[in-house]
Amino acid sequence: MQKDYFKDISEIKDLMNRSSRFISLSGLSGILAGCYALIGAAVAYLYFLPPAINIDYSSTKEIKVNYIILDLILVATFSIVTAIILTMKKAKSNQEKIWDATTQRLLLNFMVPLAAGGVYILIQAYQNHFGLSAALMLIFYGLALVNASKFTIGNVQFLGYAEIILGLICAAFPGYGLYFWALGFGVLHIVYGTLMYRAEKKQ
Known part of the structure; x- marks a missing residue:
């Protein structure tokens, strides 16, 4: 009887925790986001950037800023759309809500530092x-x-x-930022997404 009591308490706590937190994102979306980032990095490396040792940070002729920004926007767009589609699919299969007060708080807490950082980076770039x-x-x-x-x-x-x-390490090697960017947004996303995907399959 006591075991059932503790089991009920545990289930109630789990339900309360899930009701106040957003469902986990799809692991597959993390993997695909990493792949998009690696593709974007490869395009930037091949077409928009000179070799790291020859980069002149004072000249926009050496670094095609507008093309790189477009590259980043495309990577971000594909990643966001993929995450939304796969997360909605996952939520539907688990019969979970995807848009509620918790989701709004999550987006607010995510977007504030991201938007502030994005604006600051654009100001610096221009x-x-x-x-x-x-x-x-x-x-x-x-x-x-x-x-x-x-x-x-x-x-x-x-x-x-x-x-x-990784960003702090990258700051010490500014001439090799693209490699660290690919590692962070590409490889780390793929590794993390793979771990999430494997955990999802075990559930």
Whole structure:
């Protein structure tokens, strides 16, 4: 009888926790987002950037800013659309709500540091200050993940910590920002998405 009592309490706590937190994002969306990032990085490397040792951060002739921004926008768009579609599909199969007060709080906590960082990076880019762009992207994205993690089910905060650490390391090697960007937004997403996907399959 006592075992049943503790079991009921545990189930109630689990339900309360899930009701106050957003469902975990699809692991497959993380994998695909990483793939999009690697493709975007490859395009930037092949067409928009000179070799790292020859980058002149004071010249927009060397770095095609508008093309790189378009590349980033396309990567972000594909990633967001994929995440929405797959997360909605997952929520439907689990009979969970996808848009409620918790989702709104999650988006607010995620977007505030991300938007602030994005605006700051754009200001720096149009002033021909490119050296720390990749590092700042990683750091602000990591902060956004950590800030929003309290509203998600899963361990997304660890991805955030990894992005922040990688961004700080990247800041010490500004000439190789694209490689760190690809590692953070590409490889880390694929690794994290794979772990999530495997966990989903076990459930």
